[in-house]
Amino acid sequence: MRLSGRDLRCVRGGREVFSGLDFTASSGEALVVTGPNGSGKTSLLRLIAGLLVIEGGSIGLEGGDSELTLPEQAHYLGHRDALKPALSVEENLSFWRDFLGGEAFDARASLVTVGLDHAAQLPAAFLSAGQRRRLSIARLIALRRPIWLLDEPTNALDTAGQSMFAALMSDHLARGGLIVAATHAPLGLQGSELRIGGSS
Amino acid sequence: MTALGALITRDIRIALRVGGGALIGVLFFLTVVVLMPFAVGPDLALLTRLGPAILWLGALLASLLTLDRLFTADHEDGSLDLIVMSRTPLELACAAKALAHWLAAGLPLVIATPVLGLLLNLDALSTSAVALTLLAGTPALTFTGMIGAALAVTMHRGGLLLAVLVLPLSIPVLIFGVAASQAAITGPSSFGAPFSILCALSLVSFVIGPFAAAASLRHGLD
Amino acid sequence: MTLIDLANPTRFLALTARILPWLAAITAILLAIGLYQSAVAPDDYQQGATVKIMFIHVPNAWLSMFVWGVMSLAALGTLVWRHPLADVAAKAAAPIGAAFTFLALVTGSLWGRPMWGTYWEWDARLTSVLILFLMYLGLIALWRAVEDPSRAARAAAILTLVGAINLPIIKFSVDWWNTLHQPASVMRMGGPALDRAFLIPLLVMAVAFSLLFLTLHLAAMRNEILRRRVRALQLIQVAQASQRRA
Numbered sequence: 088m089r090l091s092g093r094d095l096r097c098v099r100g101g102r103e104v105f106s107g108l109d110f111t112a113s114s115g116e117a118l119v120v121t122g123p124n125g126s127g128k129t130s131l132l133r134l135i136a137g138l139l140v141i142e143g144g145s146i147g148l149e150g151g152d153s154e155l156t157l158p159e160q161a162h163y164l165g166h167r168d169a170l171k172p173a174l175s176v177e178e179n180l181s182f183w184r185d186f187l188g189g190e191a192f193d194a195r196a197s198l199v200t201v202g203l204d205h206a207a208q209l210p211a212a213f214l215s216a217g218q219r220r221r222l223s224i225a226r227l228i229a230l231r232r233p234i235w236l237l238d239e240p241t242n243a244l245d246t247a248g249q250s251m252f253a254a255l256m257s258d259h260l261a262r263g264g265l266i267v268a269a270t271h272a273p274l275g276l277q278g279s280e281l282r283i284g285g286s287s
Numbered sequence: 288m289t290a291l292g293a294l295i296t297r298d299i300r301i302a303l304r305v306g307g308g309a310l311i312g313v314l315f316f317l318t319v320v321v322l323m324p325f326a327v328g329p330d331l332a333l334l335t336r337l338g339p340a341i342l343w344l345g346a347l348l349a350s351l352l353t354l355d356r357l358f359t360a361d362h363e364d365g366s367l368d369l370i371v372m373s374r375t376p377l378e379l380a381c382a383a384k385a386l387a388h389w390l391a392a393g394l395p396l397v398i399a400t401p402v403l404g405l406l407l408n409l410d411a412l413s414t415s416a417v418a419l420t421l422l423a424g425t426p427a428l429t430f431t432g433m434i435g436a437a438l439a440v441t442m443h444r445g446g447l448l449l450a451v452l453v454l455p456l457s458i459p460v461l462i463f464g465v466a467a468s469q470a471a472i473t474g475p476s477s478f479g480a481p482f483s484i485l486c487a488l489s490l491v492s493f494v495i496g497p498f499a500a501a502a503s504l505r506h507g508l509d
Numbered sequence: 510m511t512l513i514d515l516a517n518p519t520r521f522l523a524l525t526a527r528i529l530p531w532l533a534a535i536t537a538i539l540l541a542i543g544l545y546q547s548a549v550a551p552d553d554y555q556q557g558a559t560v561k562i563m564f565i566h567v568p569n570a571w572l573s574m575f576v577w578g579v580m581s582l583a584a585l586g587t588l589v590w591r592h593p594l595a596d597v598a599a600k601a602a603a604p605i606g607a608a609f610t611f612l613a614l615v616t617g618s619l620w621g622r623p624m625w626g627t628y629w630e631w632d633a634r635l636t637s638v639l640i641l642f643l644m645y646l647g648l649i650a651l652w653r654a655v656e657d658p659s660r661a662a663r664a665a666a667i668l669t670l671v672g673a674i675n676l677p678i679i680k681f682s683v684d685w686w687n688t689l690h691q692p693a694s695v696m697r698m699g700g701p702a703l704d705r706a707f708l709i710p711l712l713v714m715a716v717a718f719s720l721l722f723l724t725l726h727l728a729a730m731r732n733e734i735l736r737r738r739v740r741a742l743q744l745i746q747v748a749q750a751s752q753r754r755a
Contacts, residue, residue: 133368136368136372137371137372138368138371138372138508139508155374158371158372159372159373159374161372163368163369163372165365165368166365167363167364167365167368168364168365169364169365169366169368169369170364171297171301171360171364171366173300173301173304173305174297174300174301174304178297178300181293182293182294182297183369185288185289185290185292185293186290186293186294186297186370186373186375187290187369187372187373187374188290188373188374188375189374
């Protein structure tokens with residue numbers, strides 16, 4: 088599977104964020120996107136996820152499921168956690184697992200993997216920032232999709248959480264998955280780097 | 288569980304757990320009905336004559352006020368991004384959310400109508416007529432209102448704008464809802480004609496609402 | 510950093526700069542002719558001279574709906590083809606349409622006063638126009654509520670199309686409501702089939718007002734394009750300033 092973008096242009100709020108951007112990411116490897124604040128790392132991820140309109144250029148996916156669009160084969164882990172405070176941890180996870188569509192795995196087991204098993208019945212409102220992040224990560228393993236689009240994924244995670252996530256990412260790549268991650272912190276992944284914006 | 292079933296269940300669960308649940312809408316409905324005599328005077332004959340209108344206005348305003356959060360909450364916590372990326376078409380997801388909203392907020396209003404009918408001195412026949420028209424018409428209010436909710440999703444004080452946008456579109460529902468109720472109560476003109484038109488309006492809104500809302504949400508994601 | 514795509518808007522500006530003075534002149538002439546013809550038209554046997562308000566009221570009422578139609582076409586341009594001029598056309602038309610609607614309401618009210626004895630009676634036709642006026646105001650409010658111009662254009666486009674679909678429904682409902690609550694009115698606004706003597710001035714005024722809309726619309730579109738250019742230049746200034754500082 089190969090995900091590539093050619094001559095991409097992004098405009099937000101009337102302001103051009105970047106133009107003429109090219110990138111490639113293949114199965115089993117991670118594309119790490121770096122750059123200063125405001126350079127368009129989040130915008131690039133949202134472009135790929137289909138959440139932003141592509142003003143110029145194109146994005147193509149080779150080798151995926153031809154019946155599905157690109158966003159339908161991707162997980163997006165953004166700044167916000169997409170959690171409902173009124174629902175329990177398990178209810179939150181089960182909802183996304185049932186609703187998003189894809190290869191679904193046991194919700195409980197996913198909670199165990201991210202270390203939230205003990206909190207399964209707690210309302211999500213009681214979670215700390217790091218725990219909320221873990222719950223979002225649980226979504227990535229409770230429902231398998233080949234492409235992971237990650238925006239500052241280790242934000243709010245403690246060291247244990249970071250190692251846990253690094254292991255999950257390696258697992259995903261080993262299974263033939265593909266990762267595009269925007270980050271300030273090193274993720275410990277094999278792959279290429281794309282630097283957007285800023286002076287060299 | 289199916290995808291849409293999961294979405295409807297989730298939305299109903301949240302609606303029932305947060306902010307007083309279904310009861311707050313009913314409470315507002317009650318409050319509006321209680322306000323009316325202070326405005327028009329406690330003349331029972333007048334209140335009875337105005338009964339269907341008062342109940343319909345109360346239901347309209349109550350459903351309008353609860354529509355504000357239909358999409359805003361999902362937009363703010365990032366759930367909307369994921370909903371757009373799901374394998375369920377966004378139009379169906381919007382329809383499911385509207386259905387959940389009606390079940391949690393609109394249906395309780397219909398159920399509360401008989402009690403409120405007592406306050407307005409409406410007899411059993413009249414109250415049933417009004418309740419039936421509300422049952423057929425509140426879905427139209429929800430599915431029309433969702434368009435305003437989607438357009439105003441990114442605005443923090445979007446509630447007022449939502450009302451301004453949605454109320455003109457809700458006028459036909461109001462007209463036929465009250466007309467059908469009055470027809471059942473006072474007799475000469477037929478109940479069937481306005482009631483069928485009311486049902487037709489609901490059915491049309493089931494199509495237009497989700498499509499317009501989905502289009503607005505997609506365009507508003509930037 | 511680029512400015513908005515200048516190709517079409519530039520041609521548009523150049524073209525309208527040439528034709529607008531002529532358009533304005535023709536509009537003025539036609540309006541003058543129409544007004545003269547209205548003034549010399551015979552008085553109605555029932556309503557007297559006040560029927561002549563019709564020559565302003567009816568074209569304005571037609572235009573209020575016509576402008577919504579123009580905005581609907583522009584809305585399609587925005588949503589389907591994403592044409593930048595469509596955004597501009599829609600935004601420029603809304604206040605003009607609202608103004609025509611308001612004029613229709615005011616002239617309708619003045620026309621009705623001698624007949625009804627009040628300035629407002631919930632007559633079916635005028636009530637529909639009143640609802641249309643509310644919809645115009647709501648649309649303008651939506652334009653102003655969304656910061657980003659292209660997002661605002663898309664939101665307004667959706668509302669315009671939904672409104673266009675609903676307008677016949679609203680008209681039908683209001684007519685129904687009116688017949689429920691009032692016995693058949695004696696003095697309908699439209700009146701019986703118009704006498705030939707009335708028809709020609711009415712048509713002249715209708716064409717004159719349509720040209721007036723076209724003139725105002727093109728002028729407003731020019732203003733909107735220039736406004737957007739100023740905004741783009743300001744954005745470039747800001748970007749350059751922050752680059753220099755970095």
